Amino acid sequence: METSDRRFNLIQQVALCSAIFLVAFGVHKALAWRETSVLPVPVTRQIPLSGEDKNLARNAWRYFELNRSQTGLVTSAAGFPATTMWDVANQLAGMVAARELGLISLQEFDPWMTQVLATLQKLPLYRNELPNKAYNATTLVPIDYGQPEKRQEVGFSAVELGRLARWLDIVAVRYPQHAAASRAVTSRWKLDRLVKDGQIMAATTASGKEVWQPEGTLGYEQYAAYGLSKLGLKPTQALDVKTQTQLVDVMNVEVPTDKQGTKPNCVVSEPYVLDGLESGFKALPVEYAARLLQAQQHRYLATNQLTAWSETNLDQAPWQVHNCVVADGRPWQTVTPGGEDATAFRGSSTKIAIAWNVLFRNRYTERTYKGMRWLADPQQGVFAGFYEESQQPNRALTLNTNAIVLEALLYNQTAQPIEEWASNSQVVSRSTGGFSLTDEN
Template sequence: MESSSSWVKARHHFVFIAGLATALVLAFSIENRSYNQVLGNLSFKATEPIPFREARMLTDEEYVWAKTAWQYFENNYQDNTGLVNSVDGYPSTTMWDTASYLMALISAQQLNVITQTEFDLRMEKALVTLARLPLVENVLPNKAYNTQTLAMVDYTNQDAPDGIGWSAIDVGRILVPFNILIWKYPNFNKQVNKVLEHWKVEAMNIDGYLFGSRPKKAGSGFDLVQEGRIGYEEYAAKALALMGRDVFNALRYADFLKLITIDGVEIPTDNRDPAKYHAHNYVVSESYILDGIEFGSDSISRIFAYRVYKAQKNRFDRLGILTAVSEDNIDQPPYFVYNTVFSDGKEWNAITDTGADASQLKTLSTKAAFGWYALYDTPYTSKLIQGVDTLFDQSKGWYSGQYERDGKTNTAITANTNGIVLESLAYMQNGALLNIGADTQL
């Protein structure tokens, strides 16, 4: 039973939940629950029931899959800082990848892959570290850190004493495990509050939108830049809303929504021009999967998610190529590729972060296959999991995927892939991870 002091500490979150519910109702303009939805000046309808998977105990094989994913975090744990490498053997991390570790830690505890004692010790150490990170302009976490020294670094893990800016989407992601800890593990309330007292989260939230920062093109200092596109923007905003932040505009799907037809399915895309806004508008699986397995989706995102999934299933029906696309590390230059349903005006586009063509590096994504398998109970998700269920090394964890062009394994092994594998399996057993009111401390 929670102590009365824990209830007092958490009580203000009920107000935030009420505020979030009101914001969602206003922002989404939902007419009813029959999936005849109105979104701004667009109306659309779910054409078929969404085949959500019912929660159940994991099979013996699925439990082994979870233990295999956890092995990555055992191998890449930095005992002196409590952080985990974002890529196998590479001592660097981002806030997104650190969030993947914290979500993996929570999932492993819920699945009894690790003991309560190990969970408590690891979570305590990680939160203490996050409360003492050097920050960009003493405001928010840098985009990358050395996991051994906690130095702010660039993406090549070279020291960057002033930092390279912060990512609002990455910070939004790490607020998800913070919210789970506040609600489900009240013994960590004090540690979470110390992190949030150290970080100035309000700096990335302006007029209801999310803003990241990047170095000025000339001179010192940083520029603020609006961050997030449909799917990721709403996902990150939900975590901030739960913490009482005004993210009303970031939650509005309708403002920049354009529906386009790909493989017979109208999917959501972001109509902000990459050339004008200096950000690519990727449509991938990951943001919708995370929204489903962590938040349980909302009335709009559950339809959008199923459409993004269905387009990938229809591509398989058309070409016979197993399709589950997301952004992923790869084991060859350029080492990171966005495999998309749609981006920058092209369907089934594969590009680098600079927009360069990477069509020869399309992959079946392990984490996307696990995510869709967790969410939907369909013959195609069974095919997806059968397509990736050998892509692991029991001593290292899950590989990132398989190349389309030759069927070879993409042998990159990462915190994000293994974290999402664990999250997906925890969802299959317990439902949405941020399921307030559910007691998972068994």
């Protein structure tokens, strides 16, 4: 009888284990099906920062501390004296995030912000019209980005000024003590040069001759146009996103691309995640962002490569590449800004990994973020990302990476688009922060 009882108990245990396995397997399959078949959905709940998140924020803020120039401007790349209008906006984003996360006190923040806005009010303008594409951050001399010691007026970028307009508006709304100075920055600009017939415009010069033409492709164009609308401009054609869109199949995901034919027509994550973080997808449809993320999920499942693709700087020549989900109709291309093949330098971006995770937070984004958040030097800042071919860190240290990391963590802390949070004075007390530098937990 005892033998029979033991055999019965063993059968019960085996049956129970089998049932548990089948349930677990079913749950796994259901989650895997959801990852591949259902578009990601943005999260809307506040999620407290973890200890790892806080360390990442401290690492990112270290870049600002080390690369601040005497004018108050932070340089675009570590040890390099230039900055751009896109990176001035990055600096404002990083400073606001650091203030609200408790990385910098109000007593430090206010004088620095005052200095930055005063500096922007006295920048020599391109043809006395608009900010030049790049400046020496120390001397404020207009330059071509690659030649920081030589004075050159090379034109202006509506895309870059659109990002700056967004952040000047956020600063003005969030900090009334800086509102007048923020608005004084743009009061000098010749705004009608930025929009023509509803399109956003850029100017470049060569041999003393100016070329004034529409700027941007799907993604960056709408992102910038929304920012320029903060200045009272009406870039209606640029904001009409659906008339500019054609869908391209990428691993069974219909990814939005620009049908205007501009080359290189490169689809990257950055304008989508920035629009999500800052406006809650008012410039670009959230569905477009979800499709772009889902394509990257599918690539991971097919290749086992963490995929958070976008524009990124490199720690070696050619110094910058665009990791394109689609480029000129072809999926998974890595090219230089001029469109040359740069497959050997393909890789993922730390800033994009954290941004996708705070916006959509699913199993894939968490896996990618956890796999990349260690890419930093606590003494210098957060690295740009990693190279797929070598599986080694891309140790480029830039303002763009470190600012977007801080911006994403601010969004995570508030669970609101940043411009919405900025208008709500009750979200985070101005006299305290989200956490202090001494808080290690």
